[in-house]
Structure formats: C-alpha cells, structure tokens
Amino acid sequence: MAAAPVSSVYIASPEGDTGKSTVALGVLQALAATTPRVGVFRPITRSATERDYILELLLEHSTSDVDYDMAVGVTYEQVHADPDAAISEIVMRYHDVAKHCDAVLILGSDYTDVASPSELRYNARIAVNLGAPVLLTVRGSGRTPEEIVQLVELCRTELVAEHAKLVAVIANRCDPDELEADADALKRAAAVPSWALPEVPLLQAPTMDELCQAIGGEIYSGDPELLHREALEVIVGSMTIEHILDRLTDGVAVIAPGDRSEVLLAMVNAHEAEGFPSLSGIIMNGGMRPAPSIARLIAGLKPRLPILATDLGTFETAKAAARSRGRISLSSIRKVDTALALMEERVDARELLRQIEIPIPNVTTPQMFEYQLIERARSDRKRIVLPEGTDDRILRAAGRVLQRKIADLTILGDETAVRGRAAELGLDIEAAEVLDPLTCPLRDEFAQEYARLRAKKGMTVDRAREFMADISYFGTMMVHMGVADGMVSGAAHTTAHTIRPAFEIIKTVPGVATVSSVFLMALSDRVLVYGDGAVVPDPTADQLADIAISSSRTALQFGIEPRVAMLSYSTGESGTGADVDKVREATKLVHERAPELLVEGPIQYDAAIEPTVAQTKLPNSQVAGQATVFIFPDLNTGNNTYKAVQRSAGAVAIGPVLQGLRKPVNDLSRGALVADIVNTVAITAIQAQQESGATPEGSAS
Structure with a gap:
C-alpha cells in the first residue's frame, strides 16, 4: 500500500442519494479550520467533458492551489475499460495533488453507473492505494435503526475485504422522528465514532431556476433574484381559489394554466398579503399566456414573485417538476449554509479529525482565522443589532448568523416588510427580533436618555425623539442602554452616519x-x-x-x-x-x-x-x-x-x-459582501464578550 504523504480522508457510500456532498462540505470546513492547505480529489467522475458540480463546489471551499483539472482522477469509462489501469492513473494523479496540500478530502463515486461487482469495494481499493482512511456515509431515509446498522455491517465487510481502514460512520437523511434512535443504534453497534443527520427537505429541493430548466420554461415576470429560492413543494392549482389558498405553505410553487387568471391573481396577492405563506413561484403551463387585460393588471401590480411559463401540459409539468432534484452547487448559498450548520450541530468535528490524525499546524490561514472567529462568537452568544433591515445583504447575513448560531440578532425596520422580504429570499430569520424605531416603545426611553447625555448641547426630549427615529441613533442607543451588546452597520450608509452617534453616546474607553x-x-x-x-x-x-x-x-x-x-x-x-x-x-x-x-x-x-x-x-x-x-x-x-x-x-x-469605544460598534464597507457582514458580526460579538457590560455614565461633551 502506498503511504499518503499528507493527511487524507476518503468519503465513500454504498448507494446513491446519501447526501454525501453535505458530509463532504462539513468535513472540508473542519479540515480548513485546522490545516493550512486543504485540497480536494475526485478519483472517479462522470465525464471528461461535463463539469462535476460537486467537485466545483468543494474546490471553492478548499484552501490549496489545486484546480479542477488536477483534482480529477479518471472517468467511469476508463474504469470499465481497465479497472486496474484506472487505479494506477488515480494513484498517480492523487500524488500530484498531494504535493500541493497538507490534507486532502477524497470524494468517492456517485453510483450513477454502478461498476461490477461492487462500487463500494472498488472505492475501498482506491482508498487503500491512496493510504486514506474511510468515512462511510449511508442513507437513513426509509430504514429502521436496525436496517441502518445491518447496512453499515455489510459495508464494513466490504471494506475489510479490501483492507480499508474505517474511521467513522455518518447516517445521513434519517427520518427526523427516528434520528436519536438511529444515532443510538449506530453508537451501540459501530466500533468507530458514528453520527446521524436528519433529512432536511431544503437540501433536495430544486430552485425556481432549476424548475424552469426542468420544464423547458422561460421567465414571464418577477424578481430574478428570487429564482434562487428553493421550491419546497409543488402543487397543481386546479381547484377553486379558496381550496388552493388553504393548501399554500411557505416555499410552495403553484402550477396553473396561463388562462386561469383568477388563480394567477390570487397567488400574486397571497404572496404579498400579510398572514399568507410566502410562495416560491408560479408555473403557467399549457403554452397559454394571460389575456392582455390580465397581463396589464399583473404588470401594474409589479409582483416580485417569479412567474414561469412552459408549453407542457399540466401532467407533464407536474411530472417534470417532481423529477427535478436540487443540487448543492456554487450558487446554492442557503443550502451550503444549511449543510454546514447541520454538520456543526450533529457531528463532533474534533473527534472526527482525531480519527483522521490531522497534525496541529503552526500557521494561521484566513479560513482557519474565520473559523476561529465564529467558534469564539458562538461560545458565548451576544445580541448584535443590525440597523439596515431593508438591505438584502443584511438579511442574507442575518440568516447565516442565526442558522450557524453565531449571535442573537435584532434587526431594525418595519417588521412586516423585513420578515416578508426575508421569506421571499427563502431566509429563516424567525429567531431574530425585529424592531421599528418609529413605533417601538423604547423610543421614548431612548429619547429621555439622549436628551440627558446631550443636555449641555441644548438637546430637548422632543428633538431627541426625532433623532431616535434614525436607525443609527436608535441602534447605538440600544447598545448604550444594554438592550444589545453591539452594533454592525454601514452597508447602506456612510461611515460618519454609523459612528457619529457612537461618538456622542457611547464615547471612548x-x-x-x-x-x-x-x-x-x-x-x-x-x-x-x-x-x-x-x-x-x-x-x-x-x-x-x-x-x-x-x-x-x-x-x-x-x-x-x-x-x-x-x-x-x-x-x-x-x-x-x-x-x-x-x-x-x-x-x-x-x-x-x-x-x-x-x-x-x-x-x-x-x-x-x-x-x-x-x-x-x-x-x-x-x-x-x-x-x-x-x-x-x-x-x-x-x-x-x-x-x-x-x-x-x-x-x-x-x-x-x-x-x-466603550462598547462595540462596527462599520461596514458599502460594498460589503454577505461573508464580510457575517465576519463583522462575529468580531463585534467577540468584542462584546470582552466588555464589562457597564453602562457609560456622564454627559457627552
């Protein structure tokens, strides 16, 4: 067996649809958080000409100089032609990758074209030749805990037959109601660390853009940004309006013929109406378009909800939509965040890395530093206020911060508008507090305090109430009064607008x-x-x-x-x-x-x-x-x-x-990306952890 020159782990499965990419993303993040140069290698890919979207996704999150062409071993066609020669080629190409890495994540094949006699056994042979321990991933959906254990034992036999080293097991896509039973059964039966992950519908849900491709459709109207939202369910709107409305859920896409104007108008208005679920989109089928008068009415409403159009009939449209499966790809930011959060919550990364025997580094890379920031913020969660609730980047960052439990959040803005836009974007900000400075009862209390602080400058309570209508002043006062631990702003405002209130209210240490x-x-x-x-x-x-x-x-x-x-x-x-x-x-x-x-x-x-x-x-x-x-x-x-x-x-x-400053307030660049905002929230939370929490006293000079 060839000894691997670097630490590595081989993620393998005995079947398709295990959600292996979710596991791979989580393992890759854990490696990148502790190891300077982490590469990715795909021993077998589907085609020499078609790009492997999973490999592209993992390479985006890797930290080495390995590019796509380097990261590919052989194709299925090469394996079928000569299995032994294919392994020799894989070993050679892997070692070319390893020269550029301190650790390598190796992602096994996808069972799109099962090789005889056993694709798992062939993956085991590859792992042995690469000197890589195996992390086994199995699918839990549709199986009892006992059946999952039996499958793992069968896989272990296959691996042992090829002398592969099994270091951990993850049962993915388990029935949420059976999750703990699955995890307990694995721990009792497995001789290696094991974990169970629940089925998360979002990870398999297609986006509206993917549905559009599946039905051979085109975009009729709507906000192109919302085409990235996942359709968690697809229903056929063939019944009367009241019955369709009763069946609407968050993230549903509704199929209806283009001449069913009452359905189209009802869905557009339901999406916008308070008290109704936020839809993913409408699919007009049958090759029909709304009548001119209805088209003018829809255009006048300016709906943000995506409306797709297809020539397929109702049955063909529904069938094509049902067959469409979502991918975790480079553009699937929400799915990536969900997958990472799932792995962080359910898998002990430190124990997994101990099994892989990752050495302790003596350097700190950007990915390692960002991971450390998030871990420190998460260890003692603080409440951070985000004043710019009307900015989509802020909402996207808020969704990520909440999902990964980096901090507790208060978002400023009209609650209906903020939560409605977040729902449209497919973001879960339910855990966030949303306050409107114009109507919040705290405004009067804040005005009294601001008038006291600025009394020497002639500030009155009435004028102070006007200042408290400003999101920067209101957010800064939240920090000053201890309602929030820190503030992050500036994505849509100048630096002066963000920090001037801090000069006046919080003051220096x-x-x-x-x-x-x-x-x-x-x-x-x-x-x-x-x-x-x-x-x-x-x-x-x-x-x-x-x-x-x-x-x-x-x-x-x-x-x-x-x-x-x-x-x-x-x-x-x-x-x-x-x-x-x-x-x-x-x-x-x-x-x-x-x-x-x-x-x-x-x-x-x-x-x-x-x-x-x-x-x-x-x-x-x-x-x-x-x-x-x-x-x-x-x-x-x-x-x-x-x-x-x-x-x-x-x-x-x-x-x-x-x-x-006595309490943390941080400014964003107006060109800030979502990742920049998340990092700044983590930094602000860490600064807040260092603060005594004492409320500043005295008057502003």
Whole structure:
C-alpha cells in the first residue's frame, strides 16, 4: 500500500442519494479550520467533458492551489475499460495533488453507473492505494435503526475485504422522528465514532431556476433574484381559489394554466398579503399566456414573485417538476449554509479529525482565522443589532448568523416588510427580533436618555425623539442602554452616519481619547493588524499613540500577540523631518502610557516584517522583523497599504474594526459582501464578550 504523504480522508457510500456532498462540505470546513492547505480529489467522475458540480463546489471551499483539472482522477469509462489501469492513473494523479496540500478530502463515486461487482469495494481499493482512511456515509431515509446498522455491517465487510481502514460512520437523511434512535443504534453497534443527520427537505429541493430548466420554461415576470429560492413543494392549482389558498405553505410553487387568471391573481396577492405563506413561484403551463387585460393588471401590480411559463401540459409539468432534484452547487448559498450548520450541530468535528490524525499546524490561514472567529462568537452568544433591515445583504447575513448560531440578532425596520422580504429570499430569520424605531416603545426611553447625555448641547426630549427615529441613533442607543451588546452597520450608509452617534453616546474607553480602526489582515500563513485605515485622516502624535495602544488591545482580543511597529519612511534615528518626528514622538508616548508593550518606531515596513532586513537595520529589536501590529502615520498610507496587500498578496481584509469605544460598534464597507457582514458580526460579538457590560455614565461633551 502506498503511504499518503499528507493527511487524507476518503468519503465513500454504498448507494446513491446519501447526501454525501453535505458530509463532504462539513468535513472540508473542519479540515480548513485546522490545516493550512486543504485540497480536494475526485478519483472517479462522470465525464471528461461535463463539469462535476460537486467537485466545483468543494474546490471553492478548499484552501490549496489545486484546480479542477488536477483534482480529477479518471472517468467511469476508463474504469470499465481497465479497472486496474484506472487505479494506477488515480494513484498517480492523487500524488500530484498531494504535493500541493497538507490534507486532502477524497470524494468517492456517485453510483450513477454502478461498476461490477461492487462500487463500494472498488472505492475501498482506491482508498487503500491512496493510504486514506474511510468515512462511510449511508442513507437513513426509509430504514429502521436496525436496517441502518445491518447496512453499515455489510459495508464494513466490504471494506475489510479490501483492507480499508474505517474511521467513522455518518447516517445521513434519517427520518427526523427516528434520528436519536438511529444515532443510538449506530453508537451501540459501530466500533468507530458514528453520527446521524436528519433529512432536511431544503437540501433536495430544486430552485425556481432549476424548475424552469426542468420544464423547458422561460421567465414571464418577477424578481430574478428570487429564482434562487428553493421550491419546497409543488402543487397543481386546479381547484377553486379558496381550496388552493388553504393548501399554500411557505416555499410552495403553484402550477396553473396561463388562462386561469383568477388563480394567477390570487397567488400574486397571497404572496404579498400579510398572514399568507410566502410562495416560491408560479408555473403557467399549457403554452397559454394571460389575456392582455390580465397581463396589464399583473404588470401594474409589479409582483416580485417569479412567474414561469412552459408549453407542457399540466401532467407533464407536474411530472417534470417532481423529477427535478436540487443540487448543492456554487450558487446554492442557503443550502451550503444549511449543510454546514447541520454538520456543526450533529457531528463532533474534533473527534472526527482525531480519527483522521490531522497534525496541529503552526500557521494561521484566513479560513482557519474565520473559523476561529465564529467558534469564539458562538461560545458565548451576544445580541448584535443590525440597523439596515431593508438591505438584502443584511438579511442574507442575518440568516447565516442565526442558522450557524453565531449571535442573537435584532434587526431594525418595519417588521412586516423585513420578515416578508426575508421569506421571499427563502431566509429563516424567525429567531431574530425585529424592531421599528418609529413605533417601538423604547423610543421614548431612548429619547429621555439622549436628551440627558446631550443636555449641555441644548438637546430637548422632543428633538431627541426625532433623532431616535434614525436607525443609527436608535441602534447605538440600544447598545448604550444594554438592550444589545453591539452594533454592525454601514452597508447602506456612510461611515460618519454609523459612528457619529457612537461618538456622542457611547464615547471612548478611559485613557483613550481617539476612536480609530484596524483591519485584520489574514495572509496565507498569519494574521496581522493594520491601523488606522478608515477613521482618523491625519493623526497627531498623541492620536497615533492612542491608535497604537488600542490596536494592541484589539490584537490581544483576537489571539494575536502584539508587537507594534510605528511605521515611517525612516528607521531608527536615521531620518529627520516633521513626519518622522511625529512618529518618533508617538512611539515615546506609547512607551510612557503602556510600558508593557513591545513597540518600535519609527520603522519602515520592510524592517518591521522581514527578519533579514531587520537584522541589518535594527539587529537588537524585539519587534523588527516580527511585528504583528502595524501603525500607519496617516489614513492615506493606511488605507492604500491595506488595499494593496489585499489585492496584490491575496490577503483577506476583515474590517474596519472600530476600537477605542466603550462598547462595540462596527462599520461596514458599502460594498460589503454577505461573508464580510457575517465576519463583522462575529468580531463585534467577540468584542462584546470582552466588555464589562457597564453602562457609560456622564454627559457627552
């Protein structure tokens, strides 16, 4: 048996429709959270010309430089032609992949074309030749606990016959009512760690776009964004309106002929009406379109609900829809989140990794850092307020945060509108609190407090009530009063709009007069702290010292040992001029205010980060060549440098993270992606974990 040069795991199953991609995503995330370079390998794929959508999905979540062509072994056709030669080719191609990885997830075949005598046994042969232990995945649906155990024992026999090493078992797609019984039966019978996952209809549900392809249809009207929503059920609307309405459920798609105008109008209005389920879409069949007057009426209503049109008859449309199965693909963000949350909740990742024997790394990759952020936030959930409830990115991020239990959330906005739009997008935000600043009873209480804080500025309670109608002021007051632990805003508003209320209400921590920011720069092997890149345009020496001290505290909050470099165009005593003198003075102030800090300045960037340069320029420094916190002399330098490193070095820039405030408020870029918002919520929750929780006192100056 060839010894694998890296840690690896082979995910195999004895049948199709096991939901193996769900398991693979969860295992891949666990590997990427603990191992720097994680690759993916697919020993057998369906076709040399047709792209394997599961492989594409996994490669998107991997962390190595392995591309699609490298990650493919052989096709079914090659296996049928010469099984032994196919294994030789697989072994060679696998080792080419392994050269670029610290760990490899190997995904077995899909049973689209079963090889004789046993596809599982052939997968076992591959696993043995790759030196990879096997994680067995079986389907639990339609089976009793005893039948699942019998299937696992049969598979074990197949694996043993080929000398494959079984390290864990996952029974997926189990009947939710039998889930615990299935899990208990596996634990009693299996000689290896085992877990059971429930059937989740969403993971098999087709999107409206997939349904459109299945019926050979076209889009008649509606919001294209909603074509990504899954249809959890498809019904034929052939009965009277009242009976159709009684059968509507969240996520249902309704089939109706294009000339059934009363059905079309009823469905469009039911989707928008409060108290009715949110539909996934309407499928007009029969090749008919609404009459011109009805078409004008529908157009006038401007429905966001997707309406598809097909030439198929009712029976053919229903049959095609029933055959359509959803895929977890690159565009299936909600399914990916659901799969990851399912694996996180039901499978002990640490125990699984122990079985695979993953070594402990000595580096931190962006994926590892992001995973650590989420784990820390989840360990002590805090309530974060998201003021921009009308932004789809905020709603999508909220759905992910809630699903993965990263934080508790309060979303600001009209509750009917916020929850209605989330439902349209197929998002579950039921666990979120939704408050409307215009009608919330807290508005009067907040106005009283804001008037007290700003009394010296002539603030009255009546004027304060007007301020509390603003989402940023209302959200900031929630944090100040302890109703929320932190706030994340700025996706649709300026930085000033987000942080001005914090200056007035929350104010700075004792000993620090400057509110500033840092970016957490996740490089390929470590995480650095850059400050300030977003708030203070041209800091004085005193402000630079504040920024350095705040940045070192932020670094500690996120597990980064602070070694502070006060950056300038000159290193040590060699340079002169107002700019370098400012940095020199700031360094002196840091030494005075925080003598325990390791700080060096003025110092050039290359001397701060590169040991060989440091040895030449500052050979006796405890910071030079190993700095972790970089303080830039002004906003122009800081902002441009973080963007240059982000784009040129492929770093993941997380932030800006505001610092110096008594309670956490964080600003988003207006171009923030959903993942950026999720990370910022996690960061804000971690900051809140560090806070004492005391409500600021005193008046704003």
